Amino acid sequence: MKPDTAPQTSITTSQHRIEPAGNKDRRPRVVIIGGGFAGLEAAKGLGKLPVDVTVVDHNNFHLFQPMLYQVATAGLASTAISAPIREVLHRQHNVEVMRAEVVDVDTQRQIVLLKHARPLHYDYLIVATGASTNYFGHPEWQTLAPSMKSLNDALKIRSMLLEAFEQAEFENNDEIRRKLLTFVLVGAGPTGVELAGSIAELTHKTLLRDFHNINPHQVRIVLVDALPRILPSFPEPLAQRAAKRLRQLGVEIRTGQQVTDVKDDGIVIGGEFFLTNHIIWTAGVLASKAGTWLGAETDKSGRVKVQPNLAIPAHANVFVIGDTACIMQDGKPLPGVAPVALQSGKYVARVIAQQLAGQTEPAPFHYTDKGTMAIVGRSFALVHSGPLQITGFLGWLMWVVLHILYLIGFRNRVAAILQYAWNYLTYQRSARIILVDNPRPLNTHEDT
Amino acid sequence: MKPDTAPQTSITTSQHRIEPAGNKDRRPRVVIIGGGFAGLEAAKGLGKLPVDVTVVDHNNFHLFQPMLYQVATAGLASTAISAPIREVLHRQHNVEVMRAEVVDVDTQRQIVLLKHARPLHYDYLIVATGASTNYFGHPEWQTLAPSMKSLNDALKIRSMLLEAFEQAEFENNDEIRRKLLTFVLVGAGPTGVELAGSIAELTHKTLLRDFHNINPHQVRIVLVDALPRILPSFPEPLAQRAAKRLRQLGVEIRTGQQVTDVKDDGIVIGGEFFLTNHIIWTAGVLASKAGTWLGAETDKSGRVKVQPNLAIPAHANVFVIGDTACIMQDGKPLPGVAPVALQSGKYVARVIAQQLAGQTEPAPFHYTDKGTMAIVGRSFALVHSGPLQITGFLGWLMWVVLHILYLIGFRNRVAAILQYAWNYLTYQRSARIILVDNPRPLNTHEDT
Numbered sequence: 008m009k010p011d012t013a014p015q016t017s018i019t020t021s022q023h024r025i026e027p028a029g030n031k032d033r034r035p036r037v038v039i040i041g042g043g044f045a046g047l048e049a050a051k052g053l054g055k056l057p058v059d060v061t062v063v064d065h066n067n068f069h070l071f072q073p074m075l076y077q078v079a080t081a082g083l084a085s086t087a088i089s090a091p092i093r094e095v096l097h098r099q100h101n102v103e104v105m106r107a108e109v110v111d112v113d114t115q116r117q118i119v120l121l122k123h124a125r126p127l128h129y130d131y132l133i134v135a136t137g138a139s140t141n142y143f144g145h146p147e148w149q150t151l152a153p154s155m156k157s158l159n160d161a162l163k164i165r166s167m168l169l170e171a172f173e174q175a176e177f178e179n180n181d182e183i184r185r186k187l188l189t190f191v192l193v194g195a196g197p198t199g200v201e202l203a204g205s206i207a208e209l210t211h212k213t214l215l216r217d218f219h220n221i222n223p224h225q226v227r228i229v230l231v232d233a234l235p236r237i238l239p240s241f242p243e244p245l246a247q248r249a250a251k252r253l254r255q256l257g258v259e260i261r262t263g264q265q266v267t268d269v270k271d272d273g274i275v276i277g278g279e280f281f282l283t284n285h286i287i288w289t290a291g292v293l294a295s296k297a298g299t300w301l302g303a304e305t306d307k308s309g310r311v312k313v314q315p316n317l318a319i320p321a322h323a324n325v326f327v328i329g330d331t332a333c334i335m336q337d338g339k340p341l342p343g344v345a346p347v348a349l350q351s352g353k354y355v356a357r358v359i360a361q362q363l364a365g366q367t368e369p370a371p372f373h374y375t376d377k378g379t380m381a382i383v384g385r386s387f388a389l390v391h392s393g394p395l396q397i398t399g400f401l402g403w404l405m406w407v408v409l410h411i412l413y414l415i416g417f418r419n420r421v422a423a424i425l426q427y428a429w430n431y432l433t434y435q436r437s438a439r440i441i442l443v444d445n446p447r448p449l450n451t452h453e454d455t
Numbered sequence: 456m457k458p459d460t461a462p463q464t465s466i467t468t469s470q471h472r473i474e475p476a477g478n479k480d481r482r483p484r485v486v487i488i489g490g491g492f493a494g495l496e497a498a499k500g501l502g503k504l505p506v507d508v509t510v511v512d513h514n515n516f517h518l519f520q521p522m523l524y525q526v527a528t529a530g531l532a533s534t535a536i537s538a539p540i541r542e543v544l545h546r547q548h549n550v551e552v553m554r555a556e557v558v559d560v561d562t563q564r565q566i567v568l569l570k571h572a573r574p575l576h577y578d579y580l581i582v583a584t585g586a587s588t589n590y591f592g593h594p595e596w597q598t599l600a601p602s603m604k605s606l607n608d609a610l611k612i613r614s615m616l617l618e619a620f621e622q623a624e625f626e627n628n629d630e631i632r633r634k635l636l637t638f639v640l641v642g643a644g645p646t647g648v649e650l651a652g653s654i655a656e657l658t659h660k661t662l663l664r665d666f667h668n669i670n671p672h673q674v675r676i677v678l679v680d681a682l683p684r685i686l687p688s689f690p691e692p693l694a695q696r697a698a699k700r701l702r703q704l705g706v707e708i709r710t711g712q713q714v715t716d717v718k719d720d721g722i723v724i725g726g727e728f729f730l731t732n733h734i735i736w737t738a739g740v741l742a743s744k745a746g747t748w749l750g751a752e753t754d755k756s757g758r759v760k761v762q763p764n765l766a767i768p769a770h771a772n773v774f775v776i777g778d779t780a781c782i783m784q785d786g787k788p789l790p791g792v793a794p795v796a797l798q799s800g801k802y803v804a805r806v807i808a809q810q811l812a813g814q815t816e817p818a819p820f821h822y823t824d825k826g827t828m829a830i831v832g833r834s835f836a837l838v839h840s841g842p843l844q845i846t847g848f849l850g851w852l853m854w855v856v857l858h859i860l861y862l863i864g865f866r867n868r869v870a871a872i873l874q875y876a877w878n879y880l881t882y883q884r885s886a887r888i889i890l891v892d893n894p895r896p897l898n899t900h901e902d903t
Binding site for chain 2: 067084085086087091093094097103104106107124169170176177216217218
């Protein structure tokens with residue numbers, strides 16, 4: 008194991024990254040930016056083709072984003088909803104995984120520019136960089152009203168929620184205690200609704216059992232949206248039932264009300280000031296920088312406008328998929344949801360396969376909407392699939408089964424099922440751990 | 456749920472914190488600083504006594520420290536070895552839990568001074584603040600050679616290990632690649648040995664399967680100690696077998712060699728320079744600030760010298776237990792291990808019970824050494840218990856059963872068993888997640 012005993016030649020250096028121009032024998036290289044649902048599905052679809060695939064992501068893990076709110080509310084461990092991208096793809100021998108940050112794309116030279124690493128050459132490029140949260144022209148609100156897009160976001164929200172109760176437990180000033188126990192969620196789409204329901208459950212079932220000095224009536228969970236109702240993507244009767252359920256759980260709903268200001272100590276909703284320092288922003292979607300990289304036309308949310316085969320107009324070998332793309336169908340853009348990401352990833356792999364085989368292109372991408380689901384607290388979910396509209400416990404069972412089956416990697420599936428079952432039976436939250444930024448043993452001799 | 460509908464009187468304000476001097480009816484208050492093994496065991500022992508107990512910790516969770524190296528090497532999720540202190544104690548109605556940082560103790564006025572909270576009055580004080588790592592007069596080495604004492608420490612080490620492989624995979628410069636793949640562990644006690652074995656397993660069994668460009672011969676794991684042999688607390692034959700096993704796993708052992716310098720790009724061991732930026736420090740123990748707070752006499756490691764009943768000489772109502780105390784037995788101090796912490800916590804609860812009952816004090820504290828264990832990679836452990844000396848698979852089975860039984864809280868036990876079994880069967884590491892400090896969606900419009 009001494010370095011000088013290592014054979015100097017046995018290391019496989021990655022020669023492919025900038026290809027010598029005249030190399031005719033090499034296989035085409037597909038670079039996929041992003042290891043989310045769309046990117047991984049594309050990588051899997053390319054598994055058996057005569058191509059070399061590089062998946063680039065700034066994280067080393069795939070995140071099961073639809074269950075992120077469970078991490079934020081201490082229901083699941085962060086590792087239960089994430090899996091190393093290398094592990095997910097390790098059976099596919101034509102795929103390599105690279106943890107790096109993309110800074111730009113040069114579509115003329117066909118290279119992806121990386122931070123702290125040499126550029127990556129591509130023959131085909133698949134951009135699946137996802138989306139972030141839209142503060143609608145108020146980027147300064149981001150620090151005051153954090154969003155929930157990454158694992159770290161969720162862990163910070165978890166700490167924020169738990170810390171609020173720890174402080175409120177020993178706070179004698181009534182006004183400060185009310186401020187500590189007021190939680191405002193901006194955005195009443197599925198994420199906002201699921202988070203609100205889960206915070207309500209966490210609060211009323213789990214935390215209040217362990218915090219003896221907190222008056223349940225002082226806990227206030229407010230769900231705000233500028234639109235006239237919650238869950239605009241669901242049929243109105245389902246949304247109404249969800250709203251009723253949320254109110255039963257103790258959530259105040261403020262729809263049709265605009266957020267006009269966010270401050271250090273509160274938020275202004277429809278002209279009314281709410282004293283709080285616990286605001287979570289789930290409203291609005293802003294696509295990644297891909298449009299800028301590619302010099303492509305984007306819609307208002309920054310999503311890249313794509314052709315029917317998901318390539319961009321100027322470059323037939325550059326595809327944009329998932330939340331990053333503005334895919335028009337029946338005259339309107341498809342929503343940024345996991346099924347669209349999965350189906351577009353699969354489709355693009357097929358397009359590349361057919362191009363390589365010299366076949367004509369497949370039919371334009373067509374999204375098949377199998378339905379939408381949203382969970383509202385423990386054992387209550389909405390399911391909308393074609394003519395089917397289900398609410399309540401049956402919907403919840405369908406949600407649980409489907410979401411857990413989706414979880415990538417068998418191990419995570421087992422861990423998630425067990426944690427979920429355990430939480431359900433006991434009202435415990437297994438992950439109520441406040442990870443402090445400054446990890447320091449209790450008051451040690453720092454200066455010795 | 457509107458604040459103005461909340462009854463103003465129903466909140467139980469915590470009046471006890473500074474007691475009115477003349478209140479004769481109140482029950483004695485025991486304040487326990489620290490929610491580790493010692494502190495929790497004391498709190499449990501006081502459960503049915505006519506006292507009010509306050510457990511103060513700067514974390515909201517208890518940490519099962521002996522398995523911390525499993526988190527650092529991606530074997531277990533952080534939530535599998537930790538449990539909210541409130542959850543552990545929530546059945547004990549005379550115990551309240553407070554997340555706060557202690558800044559000092561006033562033994563004259565019998566109060567504990569807290570950061571950002573009012574002082575806590577006590578009738579009995581139990582100090583169980585644990586210990587940190589001793590850099591032997593080189594505090595500047597701490598940032599270059601982090602220690603592994605907290606959950607955050609372990610998560611940082613996990614990211615460091617995984618990141619090294621991510622970078623080495625795409626590094627063409629041979630020297631830089633060797634530097635990235637060199638891991639130096641300072642301190643060959645149980646923590647250093649367990650960590651070295653686990654890093655070797657992680658590297659050779661799990662990571663090298665997923666990283667195709669890394670030459671296994673370039674991975675170097677070095678275990679250093681100034682003492683002449685590893686595991687000085689074990690009998691020599693056992694330590695020899697552990698050393699042999701470590702070498703089989705690919706660990707270089709450098710005993711009898713002093714670390715004389717730690718730099719940005721390497722470490723000097725016995726005069727030789729090792730190029731690396733992956734150094735982990737597990738050598739040496741430094742007790743918490745408790746000695747300073749109490750104005751008590753301490754030993755060289757900062758541990759408070761206690762009387763046979765674990766009280767400090769100047770104050771019969773102040774006890775120091777666990778790693779914070781220097782407890783003499785048979786002419787030498789007891790080691791800072793979990794069983795000493797557990798037994799001393801239990802003992803102190805009994806002393807207080809007997810004092811309250813007006814009985815004579817129990818016999819001086821006597822530690823019963825049931826044995827020591829250390830694990831060396833997968834399915835190999837040392838067990839030393841009285842005349843019994845076991846190594847190998849049988850030892851490992853004993854280790855697994857005992858450690859998992861120790862894990863506080865049924866839920867964690869189940870999760871840990873399953874993760875452990877799954878890892879064992881598959882060589883997978885379930886928690887290979889690099890949590891970046893700067894959680895940001897992939898290249899989003901930061902400026903819009």
